[in-house]
Structures are given as structure tokens and as C-alpha cells.
Amino acid sequence: MRRLEIKNLHTTADDFEILKGVNLLIKTGEVHAVMGPNGTGKSTLASTIMGYYKYQVSAGDILLDDESILPLTVDERSRRGIFLAMQHPYEISGITNADFIKAALQARMKEGERLSLYRFIKHFDRVVNDLQMNPDLPHRYLNEGFSGGEKKRNEILQMKMLKPNFAILDEIDSGLDVDALKIVGDNINQMRGPDFGALIITHYQRLLDYIDVDYVHIMMGGRIVMSGGTELIEKIDKDGYEWVKAELGLENGDAKPVSSVLKDCAFKGLRE
Ligand SMILES: Nc1ncnc2c1ncn2[C@@H]1O[C@H](COP(=O)(O)OP(=O)(O)O)[C@@H](O)[C@H]1O
Numbered sequence: 001m002r003r004l005e006i007k008n009l010h011t012t013a014d015d016f017e018i019l020k021g022v023n024l025l026i027k028t029g030e031v032h033a034v035m036g037p038n039g040t041g042k043s044t045l046a047s048t049i050m051g052y053y054k055y056q057v058s059a060g061d062i063l064l065d066d067e068s069i070l071p072l073t074v075d076e077r078s079r080r081g082i083f084l085a086m087q088h089p090y091e092i093s094g095i096t097n098a099d100f101i102k103a104a105l106q107a108r109m110k111e112g113e114r115l116s117l118y119r120f121i122k123h124f125d126r127v128v129n130d131l132q133m134n135p136d137l138p139h140r141y142l143n144e145g146f147s148g149g150e151k152k153r154n155e156i157l158q159m160k161m162l163k164p165n166f167a168i169l170d171e172i173d174s175g176l177d178v179d180a181l182k183i184v185g186d187n188i189n190q191m192r193g194p195d196f197g198a199l200i201i202t203h204y205q206r207l208l209d210y211i212d213v214d215y216v217h218i219m220m221g222g223r224i225v226m227s228g229g230t231e232l233i234e235k236i237d238k239d240g241y242e243w244v245k246a247e248l249g250l251e252n253g254d255a256k257p258v259s260s261v262l263k264d265c266a267f268k269g270l271r272e
Pocket residue numbers: 013014016018036037038039040041042043044045
């Protein structure tokens with residue numbers, strides 16, 4: 001079992017503090033959802049875990065199997081098994097999808113080892129088929145001219161090809177119609193297993209109708225303010241996020257828990 005642990009993480013961008021002490025433990029075999037209103041720092045959390053240069057960690061740590069990954073570059077983090085599906089995937093002209101993933105897979109191999117082209121193509125075709133994507137996809141430039149939904153499926157395609165131990169999926173549901181949502185949900189569910197842990201970031205509950213989730217965390221104002229099980233998803237779907245503030249005694253814009261709820265909530269249970 002592998003562990004990805006976020007400890008009292010504070011992140012700034014341009015001297016503006018976005019994350020204000022995030023704590024989270026994800027083990028392989030577990031699927032966690034992080035939900036929260038817009039602008040609460042969900043994407044910042046995802047990007048900070050992956051090592052995006054625009055975010056500085058001002059306090060706290062990110063540990064992979066008890067070792068800090070903060071000194072590691074993005075590609076080193078990737079090769080150690082962390083994967084990020086971005087909320088807004090980049091378009092890269094001149095690099096085909098197939099070349100991009102081939103290079104990423106080759107970079108994971110030991111020196112002197114070569115990727116089998118035959119096995120790669122078979123694997124790629126199978127995953128394109130699983131995701132019901134257009135068969136011309138390997139030859140198209142990375143995300144160039146793709147619809148929003150195609151870009152999101154392409155992120156899942158990369159995840160399935162690279163087989164990370166920890167996948168962070170940032171609003172993978174945005175831009176997907178109902179059919180695509182089901183396909184993406186099914187493909188994420190298929191990844192479940194003892195070597196796979198996921199952090200699924202979403203604004204709405206609808207993706208979570210299709211994915212089996214073990215833990216749900218609510219993020220507000222740069223902190224995780226509540227953790228629990230799938231009952232939280234239903235409550236957010238029905239009542240939005242206002243009740244969380246009321247229940248925790250949070251002022252508007254201030255997500256510092258003033259009651260002792262966080263101390264006693266599911267977090268302790270999650271860590272045992
Ligand atoms: N460079 C920056 N300077 C100031 N504020 C920023 C910067 N980057 C992001 N933010 C702010 O940080 C907050 C969190 O953003 P984000 O992590 O994208 O939220 P979410 O994904 O939850 O919608 C937002 O209010 C955003 O405007």
C-alpha cells in the first residue's frame with residue numbers, strides 16, 4: 001500500500017495565500033472526492049501536489065510514502081506514480097497524442113529498455129475503444145481542436161495508459177454530456193484496485209453518481225472543513241454549501257472552523 005499525505009499545506013501564488021492548512025491522507029485502494037464552491041482552492045491543491053511552478057508551498061508538506069516530494073520536479077513526481085488530469089488541459093500543436101504518451105511511457109522505463117511499439121499500439125487502441133473515442137485520435141495533435149468533452153476523455157486516456165498509483169482528477173466532469181459522464185465514470189471505476197488511489201475534485205455531485213467513492217471532503221476558503229462519506233454528496237446536491245458554513249459557524253469568506261467539529265470528525269477515523 002502506498003500513501004499520499006498532505007500535511008498542513010499552505011500555498012501562495014503571487015504572495016496571495018490560497019491554501020491555508022490542508023490535511024488529507026490518501027492510500028492506494030481508496031477513492032476520495034473533494035467538493036467545494038468555486039474559488040476555494042481545489043485546483044490549487046491539485047496543482048500544488050503535482051508541483052506546478054506558479055504555486056509556492058509556504059508551510060506544511062506533501063509526503064509520498066513518508067518522503068517529502070516538495071523538492072521533486074513535476075516529471076519526477078509523475079514517474080513516482082502521481083498523475084494530474086487538469087481542469088483546463090493544454091493544447092500542444094506539433095505533438096501527436098500517440099507520441100506524447102509514448103514519450104511519457106518511455107520515460108518511466110529503465111535505462112536501456114525500449115517500449116514495444118506493437119504492445120503500445122494495441123494498448124492505445126484498446127483504451128481509445130474503452131473511452132469510445134474517435135479512432136483517428138492517436139494521430140491528432142495533443143488536444144488541438146478537441147471539444148471540451150474530448151479533452152477530458154483524453155486526460156482519462158492518459159491516466160489509463162500511464163497507470164498511476166495516485167490520480168488527481170480536477171473537474172473531469174466539466175464539459176461532459178451525460179453519456180460521456182457515464183463512460184468516464186465507468187473507466188475511473190475500472191481503475192479501482194489495490195494499486196490505485198484517486199482524488200476526484202468536483203463542483204457538482206453528478207460525476208459521483210457514476211463513481212464509487214469512499215470518502216468525501218468539503219473544501220472552503222483554502223481548507224478542508226468537513227470530511228465524511230457519500231451522505232455528504234447527497235446533502236450538497238440537495239442543499240448546496242450554505243449549511244456547511246452554518247453548521248461549522250463559519251463567517252462568509254472565512255473558512256476557519258470555529259467549532260470543534262473538524263477535530264472530532266471523520267478525519268481521525270480516516271487516519272487510523
Ligand atoms: N496568482 C494568483 N493571485 C491571486 N489569487 C489567485 C491566484 N491564482 C489563483 N488565485 C485565487 O485563488 C482562489 C482559488 O483558486 P482555485 O484553486 O482555482 O479554486 P477552485 O479550483 O476551487 O475553483 C481563487 O479565488 C483564485 O482567484
